Every structure is written in C-alpha cells, then in structure tokens.
Amino acid sequence: MSYNNDDNRRQLLGRLSRRLAYTAPVLMLAVGGGAALQAAAEGSLSQAGKAAMADLSEESWLLASAHAEGGAEAEAEAEGEAEAEAEGEAEGEAEGDVSDVQRPEGYSPAYSEDGENAPELLARGEELYYDTSLSTNGLSCASCHGSDGNDMGYSATFEQPFPHEVAMARDQFGMDKVHADEMTQICMVAPMAAEPLEWGGEQLTSLAAYMVEVQRRFAGEPHGL
Template sequence: MSQHDEQRRKLLGRLNRRLAYTAPLLALVAGGGVLQASAGDDAAMADVTSPSDASLMLASNHTEGAAEAQGEAEGEAQGEAEGEAEGGDSAAVARPEGYSPAYSETGDNPQQMLARGEALYYDTSLSSNGLACANCHGSNGQDMGYNSTFEQPFPHRVAMGAHQFGMSAVHADEMVQICMVVPMAAEPLEWGGEALTSLAAYVVEVQKRVAGEPHDL
C-alpha cells in the first residue's frame, strides 16, 4: 500500500468516527469533486478529492449511523421489558386505605360529572408527554386499545396493572391512575378530587359502551 493510500485510509477511518447524521450537510462541489465538511475538518479533507472517496465515506457513515440507531432501539426495548418485569409501586395507583370514591362504579353518575370526565379524556395537559386518554383509546366513540377483559364490569383485570404493579384487578379510578403514571408519565391525580372522580365515572360508561351494554354517553 502506498503512503498516499495509507494516509487516505487513516483519514477516512477518522472521519467515519467523527461524522454522523448530526454533522453539517456533506456536499460534492460540481466538477471539482471536493468534499466539504464542518469547520475544523477542512485541512484534513484536502486529500479527499475524488467522488469515489466521498461515496465510500457517506456509505460508511450511513452504515455506522444505522447500526447505532438499531442499537439504541434495542436498548430502549430491553429497558421497557425490564421495567415491566421489575414492576412499579402499587401504592401510587391503588386506592388508599379508607378511601371512598365519589362516583358510582355501576353507573348512573350525574351528567355534569360525565361531561367533565369527557373533557379531561381529551386533555393533553394532564400528561407530561403531550398524551391524552384519547390518544390510546380512541375518540368520538371509536374505542380502541382495550383488552377483552375491559368488557367486564369494574373491578376487573387490567394488563398494565397486573404486569407492572402486581394488581389482580383494578377499579375505574385505579385504571385512570395507572394510565396517568405509565403512558402519560405524570403524577397520580388527587384521590377524591374532581378530575379523578369525573374521569373514573366517564371510564365506567366507556366500559359499558365497549361491552355493548346501555350507557349514558
């Protein structure tokens, strides 16, 4: 290998490590075949003068970036799986001792309460990540994202409650709290507060709708 080829190989290797998708746009100057990069690399790039060198470099960067992205995705998926296996603190989402809900889990809740619950169902300000209940569970009566167990009256089994908090069955207000803490990445709502009470009452009616039963929505 000639000295020039060796120098070029080392240069390309160094640039492959430094240039990624967050680097400034790379461009070939028409006719001259000169590759331009970010400030600080100009002197080193002087020896890279052919389009074939540029193509090699861009292909290498693409491969490296794709591998990094795949690794990050696999890491996130593994982390989520481990989080489910480890579980969470059920005290954050389970009814506290002595708590008595201000809504009825069999229905017949006031229409004003249901209207407030419906408004909160679409309220993204409840979360820390821009989600609302409707993002996961549908809107305008187009219910989605519920397991078959949701067709059973409350309390019933909820997958997130079982997998992440060890709860064999949950009430409607506990389901709301689970959704607040996990997918919506927020703090639990105040137990007995208007927001939790209204949302839970609304979820009771959604459960009836999903089950094909008469409801007040």
C-alpha cells in the same frame, strides 16, 4: 537460587505464588531479562547456571499460572456481579409503585361503578379524557383509546364491569383487578408519565365516572354517553 530438597522448594513457590500472583508478569520480565543479560555478558553458562535458570523458569511459570488463575476468577466474579446488577435494574424498571395507583386506606370514591353518575360529572370526565395537559408527554386518554366513540386499545377483559383485570395493572403493578379510578391512575403514571391524580379530587372522580360509561359502551351495554 537452587534447592537440594524439592519439597522445600515447592512449598516456597506456593507461598510466593499466593503473595505475588498479581506481580508475576513483572517478575517474569525481571528474571528473564536478568538471565538473558547474564548469558550475553558471559557468553556461556555453566552447568550450575543452567540449573539455576531452570529453577527460575519453573518459579516464573508457577507464578504466571497463579496470576492467570487469579485474574480469571476475578474477571468471572466481576462479570457475575454485573449481570446480577443488570437483572436487578431490569426488574426494578418493570415494576411500578403500587401505592401510586391503588386505592389508599380509608378512601371512599365519589362516583359509582353501577352507572349512576350525574351527567355533569360525565361531561367533565369527557373533557379530561381529551386533555393533553394532564400528561408530561403530550398524550391524553384519547391518544391510546380512541375518540368520538371509537373505542380502541382495550383487551377483552374490558368488557367486564369494574373491578376487572387490566393487563398493565397486572404486569407492572401486580394488581389482579382494578376499579375505574385505579385504572385511571395507572394510565396517568405509566403511558402519560404524570403524577397520579388526587384521590377523591374532581379530576379523578370525573374521569373514573366517564370510564365506567366507556366500559359499558365497549361491552355493548346501555350507557350514558
């Protein structure tokens, strides 16, 4: 095929490149193969044949270019979507559900953060502090924070009375300060990989009361342990 008018030819090629961009490699093979077979059969090409092949070569090159550009754009778009999805998943994994660990509306704690908790409540809290059955991975509170009064794994902010800042609460749940029961819930759902304890229940109340005294001991203040 040949054209006397170069502008008409280029307009046609433009339409072909848009419609057939993704079939360009096949077209190139077909055109190239057909031309080669024709040349082999005839042994030589006329001047008109050479001109036709030049036209076809230009068409093939334009179509291949359109195909390459379209493929590169599609690949770049796919990579961008994959990166955005990966970032979104990573952010989702770094954030916890604050409703699991934050005091619910209408909740009233059955322990005191002023250090006025009954000895039996503290004794029960100490039992639970060492209880690995509260977790799903074999951990207890003592696994991370020490036993027999050897307090460890606390930041300097733990020297402050409740409510105070806790790095895990800030980083994973967006909470600036936490009460003792909220800190207990955070330890339950994060490092101990368990369900939060019942708000106002015996286990959460006892553990929170016990942690109030641990905080006092860590800060070097009088405590009931």
